[in-house]
Amino acid sequence: MTLRLLPLYCLVAASFANANSLKEAYQKDFAVGVAVSPDDVADPARQELIKKQFNSLSFENVLKWEVVQPNEGEFNFELADKIVDFAKANGMTLTGHTFVWHSQTPDWVFGGPDGKPASRELLLERLRRHIQTIMTRYKGVISTWDVANELASDEDGKSPYRQSRWIEVLGSEVVAKAFEFAHEADPAATLLYNDYGIEAGPKHERAMQILKDLSKAKAPISGIGLQSHISIFYPPVPEIEKSIRNFARLGLQVHITELDMSVYPGFDEEKRNLYPDSCPPNLLKQQADRYRELFRMFRRNKSHIARVTFWNVHDGVSWLNQFPVPNRRNHPLLWNSDLQPKPAYEAVLSAASK
Ligand code: GLA
Numbered sequence: 214m215t216l217r218l219l220p221l222y223c224l225v226a227a228s229f230a231n232a233n234s235l236k237e238a239y240q241k242d243f244a245v246g247v248a249v250s251p252d253d254v255a256d257p258a259r260q261e262l263i264k265k266q267f268n269s270l271s272f273e274n275v276l277k278w279e280v281v282q283p284n285e286g287e288f289n290f291e292l293a294d295k296i297v298d299f300a301k302a303n304g305m306t307l308t309g310h311t312f313v314w315h316s317q318t319p320d321w322v323f324g325g326p327d328g329k330p331a332s333r334e335l336l337l338e339r340l341r342r343h344i345q346t347i348m349t350r351y352k353g354v355i356s357t358w359d360v361a362n363e364l365a366s367d368e369d370g371k372s373p374y375r376q377s378r379w380i381e382v383l384g385s386e387v388v389a390k391a392f393e394f395a396h397e398a399d400p401a402a403t404l405l406y407n408d409y410g411i412e413a414g415p416k417h418e419r420a421m422q423i424l425k426d427l428s429k430a431k432a433p434i435s436g437i438g439l440q441s442h443i444s445i446f447y448p449p450v451p452e453i454e455k456s457i458r459n460f461a462r463l464g465l466q467v468h469i470t471e472l473d474m475s476v477y478p479g480f481d482e483e484k485r486n487l488y489p490d491s492c493p494p495n496l497l498k499q500q501a502d503r504y505r506e507l508f509r510m511f512r513r514n515k516s517h518i519a520r521v522t523f524w525n526v527h528d529g530v531s532w533l534n535q536f537p538v539p540n541r542r543n544h545p546l547l548w549n550s551d552l553q554p555k556p557a558y559e560a561v562l563s564a565a566s567k
Pocket residue numbers: 273310362409440471532
């Protein structure tokens with residue numbers, strides 16, 4: 214019996230080794246996703262690439278507060294629906310992004326009557342209504358949500374929390390409240406706290422503190438989103454691995470939510486546009502080696518990792534071409550702007566079979 218099964222087993226093992234897409238290569242390990250815009254899912258070439266390679270989509274911008282509720286009570290789902298329809302037609306899971314965030318949230322949210330700031334009650338009620346309206350609409354369709362984004366402070370200080378308007382008015386309790394509202398709207402949804410720079414260093418500790426506060430408040434949180442906007446220089450993969458294990462020890466699922474790998478040091482240490490036409494081969498190799506090391510580590514930790522999502526489809530549409538240095542071309546993803554696979558793509562595929 215065992216012997217008769219062997220050839221089938223070999224065939225399956227061989228098909229992973231020779232997988233010609235990310236989703237096949239990692240199908241036994243974790244979902245592989247990408248953040249998209251409505252333009253991405255309308256463009257034939259990008260559509261093909263997305264369908265072939267990924268089994269999960271995140272909303273790059275169109276579920277952010279400024280798009281979905283630009284004025285009080287005026288909900289706009291048209292753009293998000295384009296992504297939802299594409300995902301449904303292609304059997305992909307969806308991650309919604311995001312509710313409590315200091316950025317891309319319109320001023321009216323924080324304003325009260327007579328030009329005064331919104332009261333605590335008013336702001337909480339707006340948050341509740343926003344979350345519940347959106348999550349009710351997409352119940353059973355969008356299965357995972359980045360409920361709170363980037364709450365950890367970038368600075369050393371007494372509080373681990375960023376001093377945003379949310380925190381000023383509602384205190385750190387706003388985070389637990391957002392999770393409660395989300396859980397009420399869709400008890401089956403996977404609810405994440407999402408942040409950047411928490412893969413290593415002092416922000417890792419701040420995020421751990423925020424998660425411990427959430428646990429104390431008995432917030433219905435399912436997991437942590439590590440944005441993972443990293444560079445080819447930093448942080449070291451063993452540091453990222455340590456962080457993943459620390460988060461998992463809190464009983465949380467780990468989602469890698471916004472992965473890309475800048476070819477520049479730091480975020481804005483180098484302001485010159487060094488590689489305006491293409492990325493030099495030595496850097497492409499360095500990037501490929503590091504992506505390989507990273508994905509091998511993800512596989513070692515697959516029992517903790519539910520999903521790895523890239524932020525944008527190819528180098529030509531990466532947000533890093535505009536941020537933090539406008540019009541500085543970056544080359545952070547697996548496909549170049551002609552949609553040709555880079556050495557990093559082969560490296561990520563090969564990491565799945567070794
Ligand atoms: C952060 C946010 C995302 C997006 C990226 C840059 O990581 O979470 O929504 O704005 O920055 O595109």
